[in-house]
Amino acid sequence: MADPVKELGEAVLAAAAELGATPKKRPTLERPPQADLGDYSSNAAMLLAGALKSPPREVAERLGEKLAGALGDAVERVEVAGPGFLNLHLSDRWLKAAAAAALADGDRFGRTAYEVSERVLVEFVSANPTGPITVAAARHAAYGDSLCRILEAAGDEVEREYYVNDYGGQVQRFAASLRARALGQEPPEDGYRGDYVAEVAARIDGAAELDDDELAKRGVALMVDAVRATLERFGVEMDRFSSERALQEGGAVDEAIERLAERGHVYEQDGATWLRTTDYGDDKDRVLRRSNGEKTYFAADIAYHEDKRERAYDHAIDILGADHHGYVGRMKAAWEALGGNPERLEYVIMQLVNLVEGGERAQMSKREGQFVTLDALVDDIGVDATRWFLVQRSPDTALDLDLDLARSHSQDNPVYYVQYAHARIASILRRVDAERVAAAVAGDLAASPEALHPSARDLIKKLLELPEEIRVAAERRAPHRIAADATEVAQAFTAFYRDCKVIGAAEEGGDEDLRLALCELARRTLASSLDLLGVSAPDRM
RNA sequence: GCCCCCGUAGCUCAGCUGGAUAGAGCAGCGGACUUCUAAUCCGCAGGUCGCAGGUUCGAAUCCUGCCGGGGGCGCCA
Numbered sequence: 087m088a089d090p091v092k093e094l095g096e097a098v099l100a101a102a103a104e105l106g107a108t109p110k111k112r113p114t115l116e117r118p119p120q121a122d123l124g125d126y127s128s129n130a131a132m133l134l135a136g137a138l139k140s141p142p143r144e145v146a147e148r149l150g151e152k153l154a155g156a157l158g159d160a161v162e163r164v165e166v167a168g169p170g171f172l173n174l175h176l177s178d179r180w181l182k183a184a185a186a187a188a189l190a191d192g193d194r195f196g197r198t199a200y201e202v203s204e205r206v207l208v209e210f211v212s213a214n215p216t217g218p219i220t221v222a223a224a225r226h227a228a229y230g231d232s233l234c235r236i237l238e239a240a241g242d243e244v245e246r247e248y249y250v251n252d253y254g255g256q257v258q259r260f261a262a263s264l265r266a267r268a269l270g271q272e273p274p275e276d277g278y279r280g281d282y283v284a285e286v287a288a289r290i291d292g293a294a295e296l297d298d299d300e301l302a303k304r305g306v307a308l309m310v311d312a313v314r315a316t317l318e319r320f321g322v323e324m325d326r327f328s329s330e331r332a333l334q335e336g337g338a339v340d341e342a343i344e345r346l347a348e349r350g351h352v353y354e355q356d357g358a359t360w361l362r363t364t365d366y367g368d369d370k371d372r373v374l375r376r377s378n379g380e381k382t383y384f385a386a387d388i389a390y391h392e393d394k395r396e397r398a399y400d401h402a403i404d405i406l407g408a409d410h411h412g413y414v415g416r417m418k419a420a421w422e423a424l425g426g427n428p429e430r431l432e433y434v435i436m437q438l439v440n441l442v443e444g445g446e447r448a449q450m451s452k453r454e455g456q457f458v459t460l461d462a463l464v465d466d467i468g469v470d471a472t473r474w475f476l477v478q479r480s481p482d483t484a485l486d487l488d489l490d491l492a493r494s495h496s497q498d499n500p501v502y503y504v505q506y507a508h509a510r511i512a513s514i515l516r517r518v519d520a521e522r523v524a525a526a527v528a529g530d531l532a533a534s535p536e537a538l539h540p541s542a543r544d545l546i547k548k549l550l551e552l553p554e555e556i557r558v559a560a561e562r563r564a565p566h567r568i569a570a571d572a573t574e575v576a577q578a579f580t581a582f583y584r585d586c587k588v589i590g591a592a593e594e595g596g597d598e599d600l601r602l603a604l605c606e607l608a609r610r611t612l613a614s615s616l617d618l619l620g621v622s623a624p625d626r627m
Numbered sequence: 628g629c630c631c632c633c634g635u636a637g638c639u640c641a642g643c644u645g646g647a648u649a650g651a652g653c654a655g656c657g658g659a660c661u662u663c664u665a666a667u668c669c670g671c672a673g674g675u676c677g678c679a680g681g682u683u684c685g686a687a688u689c690c691u692g693c694c695g696g697g698g699g700c701g702c703c704a
Contacts, residue, residue, distance in 0.1 A: 111644090119647060129646060132684085142684080168647045169684070214704075256704070358702050369629075369700080376702040383704050411631050412699045437632060438698070479640065482632055484697060486639080491653095497666060500652060506666050514663050562644095570641060573651070580667070589663045605663095627666065 087198055088191050089553040090184035091115060091126075098128050098172075101152035105145070109133035117547060121540065124165060124173035125181075125547060132170045142170025181546045182600065183532040188550065189607050196552030196614060198241040204400035205243045208234050211317070211324075211405075212249040215309040216260040216278055219316045222407060224460040225439045225485065228476035228620065230405050231322040232565035233434075235618045240560035245325045245399075248313075249390060252306045253331040254383060261302035268293035303331075316461055320469060321620040333389045339381050342389040342424070343374050351423045361388075366419035384413075388420045395426050403563070405434045408484075434563055437484040439476070458489070467492045470621045474501035477619055478569040500573055504612060505624055507576035511609040512625035514588050518602065526599040527606050536597035541578075541585040545604060548578040549611050556618070565619065572615035579608045 095115040102109060113130035131146035138145055143166050150164035150172055160180040165173045188195045210230030213223040234244045251257070263277035267287040273279050287293050290304045310327060317324065333339050343359065346352050351362050357377030361384075364371055374385040394402045406413065414433045421431045441458055464472055466489070475492065478500070479485055492499075515523055538546075551571065559567040588605055591598040613623035 114646080119649090123647080127647085132646075135684090171647065251704070254704075356702080360702090373702045378702080380702085382702070387704095408632065408698050410699085410704080413704090415630085435631070435698095440697095483640075484633070488639090491639095498653060502666055503652085506664080510664055510667085517663065566641080570651080577651090583663080584668060587663065591663095627664080 087553070088184075088187035088195065090180075090187055091550050091554060094126060094174075095128075097156055098130050098149075098153060101149050101156060102130050102134055104152045105134065105138065105148060107134045107137040109137075117551075118171070118173060121544070123167060123171075125176045125543070127167075127171045127173045129171060131166075131172055135170065146170045146172045178536075178538045178543075179532050181538060181543060182534055184550055185546050185604060185607055186531040188552075189527050189531075189603060193610055193614065195607070195610060196556050197239040203241045203243060205245075205398070206237055207245050207247060207394055207397070207399040207402045208237075209247045209249055209394075209402070209404050211313075211322075212251070213313070214251050214256055215306045215313065216256055217280060217309065218282060219313055219460040221441055221458050221460060221463060221487065222439050224320070224463065224472070225476045226405055226407070226436055227317055227320055227322050227460070228473045229434075229436060229481055229565060231320075232473075232477050232568070232619050233403075233405075233563055235620065236556060236560045236565055236568065239556050239614075239618060242560070246323070247326045247328055248324045249328045249330065249387075250306070250310060251330050251383070252303075252310075253329075253334050253386070254380075257302045257306060258298065260305055261298050264290065264293055264301055264305045316459075320460060320464065321473065328390060328393075330383075330386045330390070333386050333393070334381065338389040338393065339386050342392050343381070343385060345392070346374070346388070346420070346423055349423060349425075361416075361420060361423070363416045363419035363423075366422045368415040368419045372416045384416060384420075387417060388424070391417065391421055391426070391431070392424055395421070395424070395430075399430065401430055401432055403432045403434060405436060408435055408437045411435045434481055436481045439485045439487055442486050442488040443490060463492075470505070471499050471501055473620045474499065474569065477565050480564065480566050500569075501621060502627075504572045504576045504616065505621070506627055507579050508609060508612040508616070508623045509625060509627040510583065511579065511605050511612070514605055515602070515609065516625075517589055523602055523606060526602040529599055529603065531600055531603055534597045534600040536591075536595075536600050539582075539586050539596075541581045542601075542604065545578045545582040545608060548575055549607055552611055552614070559618075568615050568618050572612060572619070575608065575611055575615065579612075582608075 095113070098113055098115060102113070109130060110133060113128050113133055115126055115128050118124055118127040131149050132142045134149070135142040135145050146166040150166060153172070153174070154161055154164050160177055162175040162177050165175070167173050208230055211219070211223050211226050213219060219227070231246065234246050237244045259274070259277050263273035263279070263283050264287045266273045266277065267284040268290070273283065286305055286308050289308060290296070290301070293301060293304075296304065314324070314327075343352065346361055351365065352374065353360050353362065358373050359375035360371045361374050362371050372384055373382055374388075375381050391402070414435070418428060418431060422428050460472075471492070475487065476485070555567060555571045559565060582604070586596060586601055587594055588598065588601040591601050616623045
């Protein structure tokens with residue numbers, strides 16, 4: 087896979103090695119803050135200064151000479167600046183060749199650039215099957231699915247999983263509410279009051295006569311179907327729905343408790359069975375089996391994670407809401423108590439989503455039936471805007487989703503800016519024959535006589551960042567970086583579009599083939615980034 | 628009281644595993660439509676990076692303390 091920037095970075099490392107020192111950490115190779123400082127800059131000399139016992143600027147001078155010699159005509163000149171930065175001014179030829187290399191990767195440019203492949207399980211959403219998917223869970227869906235797409239792009243083998251809490255108290259209350267609706271009554275005080283309850287009840291034949299367990303199973307099955315449909319409409323396809331009930335009734339939970347007991351982490355107190363999670367850093371011990379004999383949700387989740395562990399993933403990532411963050415300590419403790427490697431179980435804690443309407447926060451309660459569903463939100467502003475909006479911010483940041491704004495100013499959403507850039511490129515490319523574009527893309531770009539306009543140089547450099555952006559987004563579990571990067575790509579293309587005529591480039595001394603090829607590379611990059619976010623890349627708007 | 632997240636432009640937020648003069652979108656002001664798509668572009672204005680110390684060649688970024696906001700601390704899930 088092409089990654090010209092990475093190759094350049096390796097050239098810097100090689101030059102450093104020639105000076106007889108290896109930097110303590112990998113030197114940076116990044117775009118300097120100002121264009122006139124060069125195309126790329128590296129802090130390598132500053133990292134080497136200590137080992138070489140020379141001033142950073144002096145090291146930079148020597149490093150620059152080595153590098154210039156190694157890169158030949160790829161480099162125009164090398165300069166030392168500031169505290170010891172090495173600034174590279176590259177030739178047009180290098181940039182054109184780099185673009186050609188990226189184009190040779192087809193639609194896969196930027197993907198699997200770093201071939202460390204791991205098997206990763208991502209568990210997300212996992213909302214209780216007692217009601218529709220709400221906006222809070224929608225953020226999990228948008229984030230989790232984008233993360234999976236990005237991990238896949240970075241070379242990992244990913245499975246998406248939804249844990250269904252189809253057992254226990256809230257499911258019994260759900261069944262009781264279904265029965266009440268089936269009988270034309272109001273749900274019990276502690277039941278579920280949303281309108282959907284009556285609709286679900288109406289779809290279960292003889293609901294009023296079924297026993298509690300059967301009614302719960304049927305109701306949950308219908309809710310899971312609804313959840314699946316909502317997620318699919320949202321572009322999220324789970325590989326597996328895991329059932330808590332199956333674990334409870336299949337004996338897996340008892341087995342897990344037994345295994346913990348064998349390892350000596352369990353004790354009885356006050357009639358309940360406890361796990362000594364404090365041995366693994368939790369702040370208090372936790373109950374596995376209540377004094378009434380019922381096993382806790384925690385006990386079931388231990389069995390579920392034991393199942394995950396046996397499936398031998400390199401990483402199991404759980405995405406939880408901030409309101410569950412207190413759960414992390416005990417789960418990690420249980421994982422370790424059963425011999426799990428703590429580095430393989432990873433938690434992402436998503437901060438909450440607040441809906442704002444009429445300038446006020448809308449309170450959400452599934453129990454009371456007061457909530458905005460994901461379906462309703464998608465009806466309002468569409469899948470693309472919804473996904474973009476929910477994923478464009480760091481999971482660490484609480485999100486205020488202003489419904490009035492989302493409705494009335496949906497045109498201001500940056501997703502349209504990025505999509506528009508894609509549509510605009512598609513429009514340009516439509517004006518010439520497909521064969522012509524294909525030939526331009528496959529052509530020898532490095533041989534193009536065109537002197538690159540600064541906007542074209544900037545565009546190429548921005549496009550070449552994609553492999554690194556994907557790698558970092560994957561590594562830091564940060565899909566929002568892809569959204570930010572896509573916006574920057576769209577901006578870079580728009581500047582190029584403004585300054586460089588593509589069709590009829592010859593009129594201003596340009597090379598139409600080269601510019602068509604750059605358009606295609608920009609289009610692929612935008613389409614790729616949008617795909618990583620689950621957002622469509624339209625050809626027309 | 629303890630734990631987690633946040634505090635950066637008027638607003639919403641990037642940047643946070645240390646690098647050069649801290650960025651984007653929106654809002655505001657002033658311009659550009661005989662267009663390869665104006666869902667766009669150009670310019671202007673806008674900052675004690677919550678506060679105070681510390682670490683070092685260098686701190687928005689790392690450490691400590693404090694202040695403010697959100698979330699959590701159950702034999703609920």
